[in-house]
Amino acid sequence: MTTTDSAFPGPVDYLDQRTGLGSAIKTFARKIFPDHWSFLLGEIALYSFVVLLISGVFLAMFFVPSMNETVYHGAWASMQGVTMSEAFKSTLDLSFEVRGGLLMRQIHHWAALIFMAAIVTHMMRVFFTGAFRKPREVNWVVGFVLMILGLAAGFSGYSLPDDVLSGNGLRIADGVTLSLPIIGSYMSYFIFGGQFPGTQLIPRLFTVHVLLVPGLILALVGLHLFFVVLHKHTQYPGSGRTDKNVVGFPLFPIYVAKAGGFFFIVFGVIALMAALFTINPVWDYGPFDPSPVSAGAQPDWYMLFLEGALRLTPGQLEVVIAGFTIPLNVIIPAMIVPGLLFTALAAYPFIEAYATGDKREHHVLDRPRNAPVRTASGVALLTTFLVLILAGSNDIIATQFQLSINDITSVFRVLLFVGPAVAFWITKRACLALQRKDRELVLHGHETGSIVRFASGEYIEVHKPLNEHERWLRVGYEAHRPIAIAPAEDSRGVRRKGYRRDRLRQRVSQFFYEDRVEPVTPTELAAAQSHGAHDAIAQAPDALPQVESQPVGGGQHLVTPNAQVTPDERNL
Amino acid sequence: MSAHDSSTHDGSKDVVVHTSDTLPERFSNPGHPEHHLRRSDQDPRANKRAELQVVVLFLISVIGTIGFLVAYFTVTPAGTPSSIRNSNLLLGLGLFFGLMGIGLAAVHWAKSLMNDHEKSEERHELRSPEPVRAQAVEVIQEGVADSAIGRRGILKGAMVSALALFPLSIAVPLIGNIGGNWNVSTLKHTMWKKGTRLTIDPTGRPVKASDLTIGSVFHIIPDGLDKTADPMEEKAKAIVLLIRLDPRDLKIAPDREGWSYDGIIAYSKICTHVGCPVALYEQQTHHLLCPCHQSTFDVADGAKVVFGPAKRPLPQLPITVDSEGYLVAQSDFHEPVGPSFWERLK
Numbered sequence: 001m002t003t004t005d006s007a008f009p010g011p012v013d014y015l016d017q018r019t020g021l022g023s024a025i026k027t028f029a030r031k032i033f034p035d036h037w038s039f040l041l042g043e044i045a046l047y048s049f050v051v052l053l054i055s056g057v058f059l060a061m062f063f064v065p066s067m068n069e070t071v072y073h074g075a076w077a078s079m080q081g082v083t084m085s086e087a088f089k090s091t092l093d094l095s096f097e098v099r100g101g102l103l104m105r106q107i108h109h110w111a112a113l114i115f116m117a118a119i120v121t122h123m124m125r126v127f128f129t130g131a132f133r134k135p136r137e138v139n140w141v142v143g144f145v146l147m148i149l150g151l152a153a154g155f156s157g158y159s160l161p162d163d164v165l166s167g168n169g170l171r172i173a174d175g176v177t178l179s180l181p182i183i184g185s186y187m188s189y190f191i192f193g194g195q196f197p198g199t200q201l202i203p204r205l206f207t208v209h210v211l212l213v214p215g216l217i218l219a220l221v222g223l224h225l226f227f228v229v230l231h232k233h234t235q236y237p238g239s240g241r242t243d244k245n246v247v248g249f250p251l252f253p254i255y256v257a258k259a260g261g262f263f264f265i266v267f268g269v270i271a272l273m274a275a276l277f278t279i280n281p282v283w284d285y286g287p288f289d290p291s292p293v294s295a296g297a298q299p300d301w302y303m304l305f306l307e308g309a310l311r312l313t314p315g316q317l318e319v320v321i322a323g324f325t326i327p328l329n330v331i332i333p334a335m336i337v338p339g340l341l342f343t344a345l346a347a348y349p350f351i352e353a354y355a356t357g358d359k360r361e362h363h364v365l366d367r368p369r370n371a372p373v374r375t376a377s378g379v380a381l382l383t384t385f386l387v388l389i390l391a392g393s394n395d396i397i398a399t400q401f402q403l404s405i406n407d408i409t410s411v412f413r414v415l416l417f418v419g420p421a422v423a424f425w426i427t428k429r430a431c432l433a434l435q436r437k438d439r440e441l442v443l444h445g446h447e448t449g450s451i452v453r454f455a456s457g458e459y460i461e462v463h464k465p466l467n468e469h470e471r472w473l474r475v476g477y478e479a480h481r482p483i484a485i486a487p488a489e490d491s492r493g494v495r496r497k498g499y500r501r502d503r504l505r506q507r508v509s510q511f512f513y514e515d516r517v518e519p520v521t522p523t524e525l526a527a528a529q530s531h532g533a534h535d536a537i538a539q540a541p542d543a544l545p546q547v548e549s550q551p552v553g554g555g556q557h558l559v560t561p562n563a564q565v566t567p568d569e570r571n572l
Numbered sequence: 573m574s575a576h577d578s579s580t581h582d583g584s585k586d587v588v589v590h591t592s593d594t595l596p597e598r599f600s601n602p603g604h605p606e607h608h609l610r611r612s613d614q615d616p617r618a619n620k621r622a623e624l625q626v627v628v629l630f631l632i633s634v635i636g637t638i639g640f641l642v643a644y645f646t647v648t649p650a651g652t653p654s655s656i657r658n659s660n661l662l663l664g665l666g667l668f669f670g671l672m673g674i675g676l677a678a679v680h681w682a683k684s685l686m687n688d689h690e691k692s693e694e695r696h697e698l699r700s701p702e703p704v705r706a707q708a709v710e711v712i713q714e715g716v717a718d719s720a721i722g723r724r725g726i727l728k729g730a731m732v733s734a735l736a737l738f739p740l741s742i743a744v745p746l747i748g749n750i751g752g753n754w755n756v757s758t759l760k761h762t763m764w765k766k767g768t769r770l771t772i773d774p775t776g777r778p779v780k781a782s783d784l785t786i787g788s789v790f791h792i793i794p795d796g797l798d799k800t801a802d803p804m805e806e807k808a809k810a811i812v813l814l815i816r817l818d819p820r821d822l823k824i825a826p827d828r829e830g831w832s833y834d835g836i837i838a839y840s841k842i843c844t845h846v847g848c849p850v851a852l853y854e855q856q857t858h859h860l861l862c863p864c865h866q867s868t869f870d871v872a873d874g875a876k877v878v879f880g881p882a883k884r885p886l887p888q889l890p891i892t893v894d895s896e897g898y899l900v901a902q903s904d905f906h907e908p909v910g911p912s913f914w915e916r917l918k
Contacts, residue, residue, distance in 0.1 A: 032693040069721050075651030099644060102660045103667070135698050168848055172864060175846025175911035178759075187758035194752030195759065195805040196847075232695055240604030240692065247692045254682050261678025268672035275664020290808035291773050291791060291841065293849040295863045310846065310881060311865045318883035327912035330846060363654045363695060395866060406879050464803070470604040475599045502903075515844055522595040557721055570854060 011112060030350035032249035033255055034235035038125045044220065045118035046221065047266040048111045049075070052153075055108040056210065062101060063087070065206035067104030067162065067199040076283050083285030087162040087202045091282055106274035109226040112154050113279075116271060116302040119147050127378050131234045131367035132349040134358070139227040142220055142347045149217050151302055156209040158300055161280075162202055169299055171196065179330035199289065236365050239469040239477055243363045296395055305385050308392030309333030314415050342386060348377070355512040357483045369438075370477040372431035373512045376424045383423040389416050411422075428515070435517035438474040441527040442466060444519040465529070475519040575822055596846035612684045622684035630676035636669025690788040709796065712733040716838055760916065762794075762810040764889060769795035770814060770838065770899040778898045784816040784836055787855045792838065794901070809909055811841040811849065812889050814899070818856060823873045831890035833899065838889040839875045860886070884912070 006013050006023065016022045033039075066086040068105050073080045074089070094101040123143060126132055130139040155173075159166040160279040174196045178184045193200030232246045242249050249255065285294065299307055310333045317328040352374060368375040391412040398405040404452065445463035466474070485502040489495050598727040601731040612619040641664035649655050700708070716722055769778045774800065784790065800806045817833040830838075841859075843850045850866035858872040867880035875886035887909050890902035908916045 012690050075649075077651065096649060096656055098761045099649060100663050101658065102649075102656060103663045106660070106664075151883075157730070169862060171847045175843075175848075178913040179846075181914050185759055185915065186751065188759075188913075189751035189754055189756055190747075193750060195802070196808055197804055198752070198802075200752075216625045226705075229604070232693070238605075239602045242601060243697055245692045246695055247690055249688070250691060254686055254688075257678045257682035257686065264671045264675030268668050268670075268675055271667040271671055275661050275668060289774075290804065291793070291849055292581045293851045293863050295852055297863055313881050315845070315867065315877055315881050315883035320917065323917050324914050325912045325916050326914070327883070330884055330911070332731070333881075361695075361697060365916065368778075397617060397862070409866065464635055469605050472599060472602050519598070521597060522599055526595060569793075 015209070024471050028229075029252040030250040031232075031247050032248045032250060033233050034241075034246060036236055038129075038234065040262060041118055041122035041125050044266055045115060045122055045216055046225075047223065047263045048115040048270065049217065049220060050263065051111040051267050051270055052108060052115060053214070055104045055111065056186065058104045058212075059108055060210055061102075062090060062098050063160070063206075064090035065160065065203045066509070067197075067202045079283060079286070082287065084163045086288040087160060088282070091161040093165075093285070103271075103274050106277075106279055107270055109279045110277075111270050112157060113300060113302075114266075116147075116150050116154060116300075119143075120204070120302075123147060124382070127348070128368040128375055129234070129236075129327065130362065130371055130374065131365055133362040134353065135231055135361050136227070136234075137349040137353070138223060139231070140349050141225065141346060144342075146217060146220050146224065148342070149204070149213055149220065153209060153217065153556040154212065154300060154302055156205045158280075158398060159205055160202060160209060162288050163283045163291055164288050165280075165282070165283045165285045165297055166296065167197065167290075168464045169259060169458035170201065170304075171290070172307075174308075179327040179334070181326055181331075192506050197288065216296045232363070234334075235317065236364050239472050242363055243361060248385050266303040272372055283307075296399065298393060298396065300340055301389070304392035305388035306334060306338060306392075307391065308388035308394075308412070309337050311394060312388070312391050312409060312416060313341055314413075335387060339389075341381065344381065351508075352512070355483075356480050357509070358480070366477065367432040369431040370479070372428045372435075375431050376428035379427040380420040380424040383420045384416065387412055387419050391416075432515060432517055439520050442471055442474050443525060475521075477519055478518040479518045480511045480513045481516070482506060578840075604692070609688055609844045610684065610688065613688075613862040619685070619848045622680070626677045626685070627681060629673050631673070633670050633673025633677065636666050636671075636673055640666025640670060640826045642666075647711065667779045673764055756915075758808075759910075762909060763797070763800060764794055764810060764904045765905050766900045766901065767894065768901045769894070770794045770812065770891065770901065771797075773811065779814065780897045781833055781836055781893055781899055782897070784840070786816050786818050786835065788816055789853045791841070791851075809842065813850070813853070813860070814838050814851065814891075817872055821858065825874055828874070828888060828890075828894075831888055833892055836891065836899065837871065838891050838899075838901075839869075839871070839886040840889065840905060840909040840914065841886075843882060844886060845876075845880070845886040845911065847911045850886065856897050 009018055012021065023266065034324045063085045069083055070089055072082050072084055072089055072092065074093055076092055079092060088383075091105075093104055098101065126143070159170050174188055174192065177188045177191060180187055186197065191201070191204075192198040193204070212414065233248075235241050235247060238247075287290070301426050310330070313329050313333040315329045317332060318330075319326050319328060366374075390424050391409070394408045396413065397403065397408055442522055445465040448462050448464050450462045451459055452462055483506055485499075485506050488494065488503075611742055612622045640663055642657070643666055647659045647662055648653075649659040683766055721728060770790075770792045771778050771791040771794070776793070776795070778795060779790060779792070790813075792814045793807060794810050794812075797807055799809065814836065815838075816836045822832065822835055822837065841849050841851070843862040843864065845862065845865055845867050848862050850860050850862045850867070850869065852861040852863055853859075853871070854861065858870060859878065860869040860871055860875065861867075862869075862880070865881050867876045867882035869875040869886050870878050871881075875888065877883060877885060887905045887907050889905055890907070891899055894900045895913065
């Protein structure tokens with residue numbers, strides 16, 4: 001084959017013959033992606049990770065990961081003659097003597113905070129829209145692991161400058177490690193290469209921070225994105241969008257420009273923050289020394305929930321059994337509570353699939369109101385984290401608002417249990433109310449503000465029916481019902497096997513779907529329009545069809561409208 | 573099993589709402605909404621204007637990068653806070669404009685000039701079709717048969733043993749070395765011993781009882797700390813807070829008679845919760861507060877916990893004065909200092 005009769009110019013032809021580039025271009029260049037602002041959250045996470053890689057490579061050129069002691073004689077006057085580790089000294093040097101180094105350090109730290117924030121909000125978007133449903137459960141787990149790795153990357157990097165603030169963070173990490181039953185003291189030696197603080201930790205953290213964790217993150221980001229391409233992106237509900245299609249714009253040129261441009265916007269915003277806002281001024285804190293500590297010390301925001309859990313747990317929980325100390329006042333907040341919260345988060349898609357019994361693929365997202373228990377569960381989980389995060393700042397709250405730290409802590413102890421329950425209840429009720437508002441709007445249309453007087457003297461307001469696109473957005477969802485199970489005994493009164501398991505599943509399913517609002521059906525709409533007769537003014541009000549007297553649907557009737565639904569169905 | 577498999581999202585036929593009898597059970601998808609043209613699609617002048625805006629945004633980026641380079645070569649950070657701040661600010665702003673110009677230009681281009689007709693693509697179920705599954709099972713079975721593994725139990729056992737054991741050659745040396753000497757009993761002792769002088773942190777100046785007035789607090793390290801093999805590790809365990817109270821305020825437990833000297837009392841500075849230095853002392857209440865998690869200890873009453881996540885009192889260092897009047901330790905602490913761990917009482 002010669003190149004002259006090919007559609008490809010020389011270099012592309014060369015590559016295609018060796019890589020099959022042509023097929024890849026044909027498959028991917030015009031691949032369709034849906035458009036929505038909330039899809040950018042994941043992009044922010046990806047792009048801030050790229051910014052972390054770029055700025056991290058820069059910093060690694062100048063940082064010395066060593067705990068050997070040295071005396072500072074650099075540019076920063078207030079640290080002259082202070083004994084410090086080489087890690088701390090090189091941090092000062094790369095901030096003050098490498099031109100642009102301080103900017104890169106600030107970019108790196110801000111990008112890390114934004115990276116975690118973007119991961120968390122992206123996860124919230126995926127959760128509240130049900131994007132984790134089949135076939136994306138595995139990718140949810142991949143994303144979950146990425147979040148955990150993000151925490152590991154953040155904590156290991158935060159500790160590298162070997163300043164007194166992060167040093168006390170490591171001291172806390174050591175205290176938590178020591179609390180582990182049986183192996184605690186050995187795990188502490190494992191991490192620190194002996195007693196705290198030792199001389200091994202910074203080099204070890206450096207390897208974890210620049211090689212191990214980012215390597216894993218890169219690999220899993222690759223897997224995460226591979227799944228996105230394989231599954232094709234989810235889309236928000238709307239006219240023309242189904243579980244069988246994907247509606248949007250082609251990768252080339254629209255997303256090359258939009259997503260490519262967005263990288264520069266994300267980087268630009270991080271650069272602006274780095275230019276204007278000081279972050280982690282280690283030159284004010286000073287090098288690590290086991291003795292000093294500053295009041296009002298806070299970890300980076302993504303570690304605050306752990307800090308808050310540690311602050312809230314009362315000390316009485318520490319017990320001694322047969323001479324062995326079990327510090328439950330540390331184990332519970334630092335391991336059991338986060339363990340439970342994170343397990344619940346990772347397992348949620350599987351729990352919901354179990355309750356739903358739904359085996360179909362879902363590519364159209366849910367509006368959060370149309371999944372009240374899911375939305376409420378998510379808000380409850382977030383409330384738990386929020387209470388813990390606030391508790392992690394209880395000293396700041398106390399000084400800013402002139403309150404007693406003891407009172408604040410006691411209030412948070414109660415709120416940790418009450419807050420999520422109240423949040424769950426309010427959110428679920430709000431979702432159901434929004435669904436009823438949707439029903440109301442579909443059945444009665446928009447208020448127009450024009451009042452009509454009948455010959456009989458009655459006044460009514462004319463309502464304008466929704467157009468089919470407006471209507472579809474509000475009726476095109478599915479209200480899951482609790483799963484039906486076979487009865488405990490067959491026709492001859494013999495108890496069947498597996499009934500108890502089925503019953504448990506039904507209970508879970510009832511928790512999820514017992515309270516629900518069904519979408520308006522065409523029959524209901526027809527009935528509502530004929531009884532209201534607002535648009536057919538000629539019809540006399542007393543000639544209403546019989547159907548009117550039935551409690552069909554209106555938002556204010558808290559009933560499932562369709563009277564002929566399956567017998568197992570329960571009303572609100 | 574479930575009651576919801578009758579409905580589907582797809583379907584293209586339009587529903588006429590008002591006809592009776594034949595109303596479907598659910599509404600169906602009305603199909604793609606009508607496309608709306610943008611101003612730049614209809615008005616050539618608006619189109620031209622959008623193009624100009626994109627060009628200007630790219631130019632802002634170019635100016636930003638030039639500005640960055642100018643700042644790099646002209647604004648010298650000279651060690652003073654203001655020069656460092658200026659350098660950081662100008663470099664950061666240059667970078668911001670250099671990046672933001674490109675970003676906004678690209679997005680504006682895409683939104684105002686590129687074709688914005690939505691397209692629709694089919695999705696395909698991920699599940700492999702049944703014949704493909706059957707073939708997959710077949711090729712695996714063929715492979716298993718080819719390998720002849722099915723019949724050879726002892727071969728399988730040998731293979732599994734070899735694969736399971738070989739990582740030991742990496743794990744054993746790693747675990748053997750990674751914990752240093754693995755002598756965790758050193759956690760239970762500090763370098764304080766009978767006669768060790770209490771000295772000021774960090775200068776190392778010895779303290780006399782007369783140096784302390786009532787209400788004063790000294791941060792203390794043991795004499796000779798910097799001559800030890802691992803000063804950081806020793807310091808992390810041995811730091812002490814020395815406080816002088818009015819002897820009338822001091823409640824002394826019977827088994828600690830003689831551990832303090834004329835109202836001067838010494839406690840470990842390491843929090844018994846997770847090990848932060850307990851450094852905030854409130855003179856009026858005699859309370860010591862850990863700034864990390866707010867465990868509060870009552871100095872006047874054996875450093876018992878009055879609030880917060882710690883359980884145990886801060887260990888007390890028994891002190892006295894030597895012949896020259898300097899404060900010295902009577903012994904090491906009588907219990908391990910710092911956070912709790914499994915074998916601390918063993």
